[in-house]
Amino acid sequence: MPALVLLGAQWGDEGKGKATDLLGGSVDYVVRYQGGNNAGHTVVVGDQKYALHLLPSGILSPGCTPVIGNGVVVDPAVLLSELSGLNERGVDTSKLLISGNAHLITPYNITVDKVTERFLGKRKIGTTGRGIGPTYADKINRVGIRVQDLYDESILHQKVEAALDVKNQLLTKLYNRRAIEAGQVVEELLGYAEQIKGYVADTTLILNNALDDDKVVLFEGGQGTLLDIDHGTYPFVTSSNPTAGGACTGAGVGPTKISRVIGILKAYTTRVGAGPFPTELFDKDGEALRTIGGERGVTTGRDRRCGWFDAVIARYATRVNGLTDFFLTKLDVLTGWEQIPVCVAYEIDGKRVEELPYSQTDFHHAKPVYEMLPGWSEDITKAKSFSDLPKNAQAYVKALEEMSGAPISAIGVGPGRDETIEINSFLS
Ligand code: GDP
Ligand code: IMO
Ligand code: MG
Numbered sequence: 544m545p546a547l548v549l550l551g552a553q554w555g556d557e558g559k560g561k562a563t564d565l566l567g568g569s570v571d572y573v574v575r576y577q578g579g580n581n582a583g584h585t586v587v588v589g590d591q592k593y594a595l596h597l598l599p600s601g602i603l604s605p606g607c608t609p610v611i612g613n614g615v616v617v618d619p620a621v622l623l624s625e626l627s628g629l630n631e632r633g634v635d636t637s638k639l640l641i642s643g644n645a646h647l648i649t650p651y652n653i654t655v656d657k658v659t660e661r662f663l664g665k666r667k668i669g670t671t672g673r674g675i676g677p678t679y680a681d682k683i684n685r686v687g688i689r690v691q692d693l694y695d696e697s698i699l700h701q702k703v704e705a706a707l708d709v710k711n712q713l714l715t716k717l718y719n720r721r722a723i724e725a726g727q728v729v730e731e732l733l734g735y736a737e738q739i740k741g742y743v744a745d746t747t748l749i750l751n752n753a754l755d756d757d758k759v760v761l762f763e764g765g766q767g768t769l770l771d772i773d774h775g776t777y778p779f780v781t782s783s784n785p786t787a788g789g790a791c792t793g794a795g796v797g798p799t800k801i802s803r804v805i806g807i808l809k810a811y812t813t814r815v816g817a818g819p820f821p822t823e824l825f826d827k828d829g830e831a832l833r834t835i836g837g838e839r840g841v842t843t844g845r846d847r848r849c850g851w852f853d854a855v856i857a858r859y860a861t862r863v864n865g866l867t868d869f870f871l872t873k874l875d876v877l878t879g880w881e882q883i884p885v886c887v888a889y890e891i892d893g894k895r896v897e898e899l900p901y902s903q904t905d906f907h908h909a910k911p912v913y914e915m916l917p918g919w920s921e922d923i924t925k926a927k928s929f930s931d932l933p934k935n936a937q938a939y940v941k942a943l944e945e946m947s948g949a950p951i952s953a954i955g956v957g958p959g960r961d962e963t964i965e966i967n968s969f970l971s
């Protein structure tokens with residue numbers, strides 16, 4: 544059993560944390576390959592609830608080694624506070640490995656994220672304000688600071704100065720802010736160096752050796768397919784590649800090693816931040832999904848925008864990720880509706896369209912074409928097998944599977960680890 548990728552099939556918050564945690568007990572490594580602490584992954588274990596932002600959800604499984612890959616952007620202050628928060632709750636975090644090639648989110652990246660959003664005004668992206676975009680921009684501009692730079696003070700100083708050269712011009716002359724002093728940034732970063740040192744490793748080598756030894760490696764995506772910088776609803780996206788290919792570049796593992804790609808798919812749709820969302824609801828159904836589903840951001844506390852299931856998006860996720868399976872989450876939230884609308888296609892300027900349009904203009908005009916599926920009223924949270932589900936819930940799942948292009952191999956009927964119906968094992 545080589546490597547598996549688990550990723551968001553919609554706009555994030557599909558339940559990746561729960562799904563990863565569920566598999567964490569059976570895999571050897573769980574690897575974050577992109578994003579940073581813009582993610583908010585909720586894991587419920589018994590009566591304990593954990594909100595993970597930067598750390599892989601496998602950190603809660605004692606036998607599993609959590610890895611932060613080279614493609615992740617790491618805010619060292621957040622890393623240390625997340626680790627100490629878990630340690631205080633009795634979680635052993637000593638196995639964590641962090642790639643020396645991962646880029647650091649510096650205080651000036653956070654400042655630039657916030658001032659850029661303010662400057663964009665009503666055209667803003669609605670970022671999480673965690674410095675994600677500016678840190679990836681520095682990486683691509685070749686002025687980024689990497690974890691390994693913490694261990695060479697002279698290089699660190701030179702690199703921070705180089706990064707601040709242009710930024711200080713922008714901050715002072717365009718944004719009317721005070722310049723940031725390189726020495727102060729270096730001092731702050733050096734303050735984290737020793738505390739992080741024990742975790743830093745050549746994670747690419749370790750993961751490839753592990754795969755050669757037939758260990759099971761699970762790649763845990765942050766965000767989701769439609770937030771991907773290349774394949775998402777650009778520019779209303781995050782600045783990394785949550786799609787399956789990102790696991791290869793973000794961890795240094797070749798595509799030939801990946802045998803399974805699991806898309807986490809909510810039984811309805813949510814989105815945080817700005818950008819198009821064809822099935823968004825502005826009525827009492829939207830409010831009900833938000834309330835029953837607890838749809839409030841784990842990272843920013845913002846209310847999530849809610850809407851019906853969109854099969855066009857699910858099909859697109861199957862295509863751009865090469866999905867082998869879906870894990871359908873939050874089916875329990877839909878209990879109680881007499882009829883459940885599902886978007887099967889779009890109408891764009893009078894024409895029916897079955898596939899996600901590549902044109903941003905077309906997508907902004909897309910109106911959902913709904914098919915009505917019969918609902919159910921029975922409590923499904925105790926269901927342990929597919930046949931325990933009411934007939935209409937079974938039919939809803941089968942209809943979604945048919946429309947989405949990959950088998951639904953597991954169904955979430957509640958937030959807890961055991962509130963899951965397994966149909967096909969992900970690990971066979
Ligand atoms: P992630 O970012 O993809 O890990 O998802 P979040 O943690 O941001 O949001 C998913 C929310 O749904 C969390 O509060 C989970 O505890 C919860 N959740 C996950 N799966 C299920 C499910 O099957 N049913 C219900 N009711 N809640 C779920
Ligand atoms: P998880 O991993 C939902 C959204 C932000 C914003 C856009 C860009 O919990 O699914 P960024 O700060 O990344 O530059 O913001 O992306 N966004 C998320 N939405 N879930 C997430 O993570 C998200 N991470 C970023 O709301 O619209
Ligand atoms: Mg989340």
